[in-house]
Amino acid sequence: MKEKIIKKEQIGSWLEGLGKDYEIWAPVKKKGLVHFHHIESTKEIHFDFLNSKKTPKDLFFPQSEVLFSFAKEEVETTPQKARIIFAIRPCDAKSLALLDQVFDSEDYQDPYYVQRREGTLLLGMACTHPQRSCFCTSVKGGPFEKAHLDLLMADLGDGRYFVEALTERGEDLMEKDDSLQDPQKEERGKLAKVKEEAEKKVKSKLAMEGLEKKLDEIFDSSFWDRVHQKCLGCGICTYLCSTCHCFALLDEKDKCGVQRVRSWDSCMFPEFTLEASGHNPRISNRERMRQRVMHKFNYFVKRYGETACVGCGRCIQNCPVNMDIREIIEEIENERPLPS
């Protein structure tokens, strides 16, 4: 596919050109936090970010959305204008591919998600500065991973970006600007170098091999009694996770009437599994913590063949008590299975 070189100062006009046909969503810093916002001007873009605080999954699967209103016969869905997400990280792009498995499964396609997904192009920004808490390379990702993107840009460190189209739609975007140069040998060399450097920075290496099986073996282990102790049972790790996708259907009332709303929910909350009878199959934090780990590294693997974790490290950075999933995985590896 096509490759181009774009200067940093060209990005603005390129995106503004694309803005005629697309809504542009890009990292914007507000109140000290970087999130993906719909931008009016490319001046709003915050380029120097490690990663966004919240994941861009909420552009496809918002924290809360009205599915329909009971008062009206049909929901008026405003047709979604095609969108571009600019500078999405490869790890977050991968998370969308994992969510596709859930929301775009063979038997039931979630129309809300699928529509947004189809109408959105992903312009990836390679991660030249992976953080200490990153472990994407352990979960089949990488800072320059191209999978699931339409286009990947990489900062060459000299004010220029190497742009590679990965899909036809991505190629079309590149063709919209004819002032872009073709890359030469020198730039290719530079790209290889920044890529190598970035990959080296992903220091955490986790042995994921056999983790699924190991989890089967230690389901009833006292390991879970220990590991959950510090956990406060809040929803930060699940709500800031790029692959967590559990939700609740709720009836919410406002002045205009009743609406059925889909809203994120968290397996860390006791009410998540509380039944009307008062029975709760996951009675304590121990079971809930186990569910979270099992879902990511065992159940999801069994169902879809992949780990439901992209190694973005958000749960590690944001946990109020610094629970570290890497350490938990390591401990699991070292845990002796129960005698059967």
Place this chain on the structure above:
Amino acid sequence: MNDLYRPRLVTIRKTVIENEARDIKTFELVFLEQKDREKFKFDCGQFAMLSVPGAGESPIGIASSPLDDEYLHFTVKRYSTGVVTTALHGLEEESQIGVRGPYGNFYPLKAMQDKNILIVGGGFAFTTLRSTIRYLLHDKNRSRFKDITVFYGARSPGELIYKSELKEWEKRGDVNMYVTVDRGEESWKGRVGLVPNVLKEAAPSSENSMALVCGPPIMLKYTMPPLLDLGFSPERIITSMERRMSCGIGKCGRCNIASKFVCKDGPVFTYKELRDLPEAAV
């Protein structure tokens, strides 16, 4: 296309209070639109989401038979902490509610053909079994199955549900009925004893047989050993599970027992499957 989560409208044509405590009610529902009824093709053991605007949705097993094509039956127990069940019980006949489904898998009726069928139910968890019995006993079907034996128990006579049907079935010659209660009352002339004990005593043959078992966890726990003793292999013991659900289609993530979603991979599981699921606790 955006109707994945949108319930179809039904009218509550009739309600029947099933028990003395008056907290179990059967709702007879008819679709407002005939095409919705035609689309709603289900098998015994499946469930649907019942929807009361403002309260929410709840997964309820379908209690009518697939051959009852005019209406749907749902038997719902009201819990003081259950938003939807409380709202449902508060509705009058002729009210409109929503139904979304059918969802989940179903009892293996094909595999049950030409076999002896053992049905074991307890308390209020008799609803999808009732659907099955109605189906099996239907004139069209009865001859396709061998002996049918039903064990059904409740805490007290007043807590037995589907009473008039139980009586009808008892009158029939082509089904062996064992109705029992944990505690009898003066007026109760029938059996007294826990379901597992009655089952042990009656000792139905496991020869060419399959067992469908549904009941409270405690009953399941004590029913499995005698069934195994009688020679039912774990693959031929079928049961149905329940969990809190929101979507009913395997997306919302809450009803899983280990890697299986009760809404999609279940609610019907063989005892063998459940034993292999660590979280099932059976």
Place this chain on the structure above:
Amino acid sequence: MEESQVVNKDSSKWEPRIIAFLCNWCSYAGADLAGIGRLQYPPNVRIIRVPCSGRINPYFVFKSLQQGVDGVLVSGCHPGDCHYISGNLVARRRFAVLKRILEFAGVEKGRVQFTWISAAEGERFSQVIKEVTEEVGALGPNKRFVKEN
């Protein structure tokens, strides 16, 4: 309370809608007395009877405002007269903090009001309702906490 969604059908002239939580033993009886005495007071108020002003949970006040009422009045027995001895006295502390925090958050003074009305004060009841209705009316429609989608 959920059902008592207060909606102005005819918006030609806006009229404030007020929810009054009255304790069963004093204030509700006071309202009753006002009724028996055929005392006139504005029809803008919807009364909800509660066993004691001590039963008033802050949720009631927030929920009322969220559902779009324009004013909330809470009334109990005078200090010393509580049927349950001290329900209103403990409540008084809660009300004091509630009122201050509401106003601190920008809920207009007068939007949420508290009063003591005894069973003998029918006249005072009608007077209070008149005043509260006027005051809330002067504030205009409530916009705080109201969910409009």
Place this chain on the structure above:
Amino acid sequence: MQECEKELRKVAEKLLAEKKVDLIIGYEEGSLPIRTRPVFIQETGETSRLVWNSRCESNLCSYLKTIKGRVGIVAKGCDIRSIVGLVKEKQIKREDVFIIAVPCAGIIDRKKIEDILDGRELLEGVENDSQILLKGEGFEEKVDKDKLVHASCKSCGHRNPVLYDTLIGKEISQPEIGECSDLEEFASKPGDERWAYLNSEAAECIRCYACRNVCPACYCPQCFVDQSLPTWFGRTPHPSDSLIFHMIRTLHTAGRCVDCGACSRVCPMNIELRMLNKKAEKDVKELYHYEAGINLEELPPMATFKMDDPQEFIK
């Protein structure tokens, strides 16, 4: 500070060895730069994991609500006030808690460090008594700790413990605390402005409930926001519902909140609603002359009354 740490480990070791406690709850170094985290120590020989520094940001008392047995807990001035509250409200027994008090001159606010870093990654933080050295790829920056102290600590009048079983180190000087100037300033703004500010903060809330779960004073078996019958308020992150959640939490903790600041430190969205708690704290003090968590004797103000309580607000 290192002296304190040594002493702390010695005390903890002795408590465990003499079986005076079943468990020590303290802080250990975390897995990321400048982070510490809670640690539960049951075995002697493991107490060398314990640390004490100005990065020990958690209020560990929230664990006391659920942990059984006799617990030794490393507690700062504010944490101890939380313990006093929990004992007073009969959530824990005084004799079940062995308070290892650490005088605290203030906790570093990580969010202030994040602001300084402005998107750069911190690889190492080295702390001495007055400064912290922030190191990353291509930068090194020394910052005075004074500049990083958490807002709650700035207005803290209880750097030294009000109650303890053993004191680590010596008591430290306690500066005079005046009126909270931020609060005064905020209160003097027009109502619409205050409303707009609180709403915009609430609009950021993702309803993760970390603030509630970390709060020692929040111990209801089921929180009102999680109740289903009746469902009091919406469970989506609608600003109205979120603001009501935070305001009712303020009311529920009025006269009980010790302004330890844990709720604002755990917030992943950097929501700043401490103003509400400060306001309630001030009102309770003004109206009922009560300060939370100072002694075990005084009745909690919202659970009692006086005949002559102020009632000028009553019509």
